[in-house]
Amino acid sequence: MMHAFAALLDSLIYTRSRNAKLKLIADYLHATPDPDRGWAMAALTGDLDLPAVKPALIRALMESRVDPVLFRMSREYVGDTAETVALLWPTPDQPVEAEPLTITNAVERLRHLSRSDAPAALAAMLDRLDAEERFALLKMATGSLRIGVSARLAKTAFAQAFGLDVEAVEEVWHGIHPPYPTLFAWGQGTGEQPTPQDVPVFRPFxxxxxxxxxxxxxxxxxxxxxxxxxxxxxxxxxxxxxxxxxxxxxxxxxxxxxxxxxxxxxxxxxxxxxxxxxxxxxxxxxxxxxxxxxxxxxxxxxxxxxxxxxxxxxxxxxxxxxxxxxxxxxxxxxxxxxxxxxxxxxxxxxxxxxxxxxxxxxxxxxxxxxxxxxxxxxxxxxxxxxxxxxxxxxxxxxxxxxxxxxxxRDPLTADCVMMYAQRGNGRRSSYYSDYTFGCWTEQGELLPVGKAYQGITDEELRELDRFVRNNTLNRFGPVREVDKTLVLEIAFDSIHTSTRHKSGVAMRFPRIARIRTDKPAAEADRIDTLRRLVT
Structure with a gap:
């Protein structure tokens, strides 16, 4: 049932212990029948593909049911589209009389739909579910769980649940398609062990x-x-x-x-x-x-x-x-x-x-x-x-x-000026943690050269979040424009020419090396300096 999968996701989100996560998944797999548990594993490992359901469809569907401004403001505050929709989705005027929705019902219906038919079908499912179940369905449908469970951890839980060697599971995983009936039959001793002898399967790196x-x-x-x-x-x-x-x-x-x-x-x-x-x-x-x-x-x-x-x-x-x-x-x-x-x-x-x-x-x-x-x-x-x-x-x-x-190799660095900030996702959804930064042209114009959210400690995150909130000039939906006074030292692996950016350059793997409160924004690097580093 969707309710059991929703309860699993909820427990995994609030569980930090790796061993506890493994036990939660293993218990779920033992308690859930086929093929629901197979589709659940596909969602946990990122192998579930429902091409008709895209984030843009969900946003459009939501904005047709509630005030678009309310939805966007709520999404900015919550930091997660699935959670926002799950909480804001209006209760139907008339109760929906239907059997409880299973994962298999939902997947089989959504995976065979055209994009034109998907909105009505998804809306009908959301009408049948409570908030926790809606959250699970939307997370599953978009393939973006963000619950602190990697594909490797989910496969390890599967192996431990049935007393299998995780390397043997990994060996054949990509040669078998969801909902993995042969894997579960092998795990329960009712089927032969799948082998990669006749299938070009993936071997973990x-x-x-x-x-x-x-x-x-x-x-x-x-x-x-x-x-x-x-x-x-x-x-x-x-x-x-x-x-x-x-x-x-x-x-x-x-x-x-x-x-x-x-x-x-x-x-x-x-x-x-x-x-x-x-x-x-x-x-x-x-x-x-x-x-x-x-x-x-x-x-x-x-x-x-x-x-x-x-x-x-x-x-x-x-x-x-x-x-x-x-x-x-x-x-x-x-x-x-x-x-x-x-x-x-x-x-x-x-x-x-x-x-x-x-x-x-x-x-x-x-x-x-x-x-x-x-x-x-x-x-x-x-x-x-x-x-x-x-x-x-x-x-x-x-x-x-x-x-x-x-x-x-040692990274390259540049001193850049923070220009815009946006809330992060997951545990960072309450903080402005994604920063767009720029460098100066010869004419004194500040142009964006990159965006970064990695490299800072929790204390530095709080410091930057305070700066954004106290120095906001304009708001563009979830994005805040800030006063161009704070310099960030940005480390990056390389830099390349780019026709997609007005500055003409794009950084590879930018991350924040340090906060330069000691340096005036006017002394940040120029774009010409970055162009000389282009490879």
């Missing part, structure tokens, strides 16, 4: 810890460049090829030229990049072992496109720089040490199209001090830093201490 202040012995660790693309896994099984992102999303359709070029049975791990020329500094990415990689800004032109035009394929051709090999044919290599997998990958490479695949080179250095000097000299558009991999490390899921480290 091995991840790295930040290096921070640690120094390692290069006799134990190998170093590679950390490229600034998107991590992908390429699987070819039973004549079918798929590309998966780090989160397990199938991105095959966005990069058809890569998929069609990989026809050798096996599974490899690498960085998907776009070919191009490095535009900044004295050296290009060819000086860092491989060459030909453009900045992430170029790759963004390809991301999220379900249909890729011939012009797009020509202007932004994709390729993959390979890091590791998980399966060679049907032979699983993940238990082998990195040195042996590296040798197998090098032997695997000649079978691949060199136009679409190359090998991430190992950085040669006699000492960690020499490696530091090499890293300090790298400012390539496509390089984020270095990876340090223990030579005897197997390929294991997630982050394991001491095996792999990521050593990002």
């Amino acid at each position: 091995m991840l790295a810890h930040p290096l921070e202040d640690l120094r390692v012995d290069l006799s134990d660790y190998a170093a590679e460049w950390k490229w600034d693309g998107i991590r992908v896994q390429i699987v070819h099984i039973a004549g079918e090829t798929r590309l998966y992102s780090r989160t397990g999303d199938d991105v095959t359709g966005s990069f058809p030229e890569v998929a069609s070029a990989f026809s050798t049975p096996g599974v490899v791990d690498g960085e998907l990049l776009v070919k191009g020329q490095f535009q900044g500094g004295a050296a290009g990415s060819e000086d860092y072992g491989g060459g030909g990689a453009a900045s992430f800004n170029a790759l963004q032109q390809r991301l999220g496109r379900k249909q890729v035009s011939g012009k797009m394929l020509e202007e932004y051709p994709a390729f993959v720089r390979l890091y590791d090999i998980l399966l060679d044919g049907t032979e699983d290599l993940r238990a082998l040490p990195w040195t042996e997998r590296r040798a197998r990958l090098e032997a695997f490479m000649p079978q691949l199209d060199p136009e679409r695949f190359d090998l991430s080179q190992v950085i040669e250095a006699d000492s960690f001090t020499e490696l530091e000097a090499i890293r300090a000299g790298a400012r390539d558009a496509a390089i984020e830093g270095m990876m340090l991999k223990r030579r005897d490390s197997p390929y294991v899921t997630g982050r394991r201490a001491g095996l792999w480290y990521k050593w990002k």
Whole structure:
């Protein structure tokens, strides 16, 4: 029933303990019948897709039922659209006579609707539910739960609920579709364990810890460049090829030229990049072992496109720089040490199209001090830093201490002026925590160059929230324009030209490094200074 799922979400929101969250989900899965629990798991793991229901539809539906101004003001105060709608949705004049709504009823109805039919169907469901159930339905329908439960935690809860190995669950998860009848049958002992032998399933990635202040012995660790693309896994099984992102999303359709070029049975791990020329500094990415990689800004032109035009394929051709090999044919290599997998990958490479695949080179250095000097000299558009991999490390899921480290290059910084602020989401919904900032033109005009909400402590968040409330000049819906007097030091990984922004530049991964109350706004950086950093 929707009521049970709503109670689960409510409990998860107010539970901080990881173990308590695991137990809540496990108890729900045991108490809930198929296929409701399968659709609930799809919602918790982000695998539920209801394309007819979009946030804009929900807003329009709500504004047709209540005063639009009241709704927008309430949404600004609450900080969450689903919660606002759940609380404000008007009670029907006549009670709705109907059976209690189940998750399966809702999903099966909504997933087969056209966008023109969806508003009436969704409104009819909301009329049947109480506030808690409306909240659950809307969260589920939009795929944005924000309840402090990651996909990995939900799968761990599933595994613990039925006494399964979570790695075995992860292994086949992306090859089985909601509501996962074969998974639940396996868990309850009424069905066989699903296997990835005949399906190109996703294998969870091995991840790295930040290096921070640690120094390692290069006799134990190998170093590679950390490229600034998107991590992908390429699987070819039973004549079918798929590309998966780090989160397990199938991105095959966005990069058809890569998929069609990989026809050798096996599974490899690498960085998907776009070919191009490095535009900044004295050296290009060819000086860092491989060459030909453009900045992430170029790759963004390809991301999220379900249909890729011939012009797009020509202007932004994709390729993959390979890091590791998980399966060679049907032979699983993940238990082998990195040195042996590296040798197998090098032997695997000649079978691949060199136009679409190359090998991430190992950085040669006699000492960690020499490696530091090499890293300090790298400012390539496509390089984020270095990876340090223990030579005897197997390929294991997630982050394991001491095996792999990521050593990002030092960020660039700029002093910018806060211009606008907006409330955050979740636990930050009561604070103005999202800040738009700008730099000066030569004519003295302040133009936006980025937006950030990361990097500040809770105390700094409260300080900035007070500044916004005490220095508001204008309000534009949920956005406040503030007096242009506060300087923020912004750290960012790189900066690129952008036709979408009036300033002509866009930052990559901006975050707030510190609040510069010591610096007058007139002394903040100029846009010309940022343009000289463009890669």
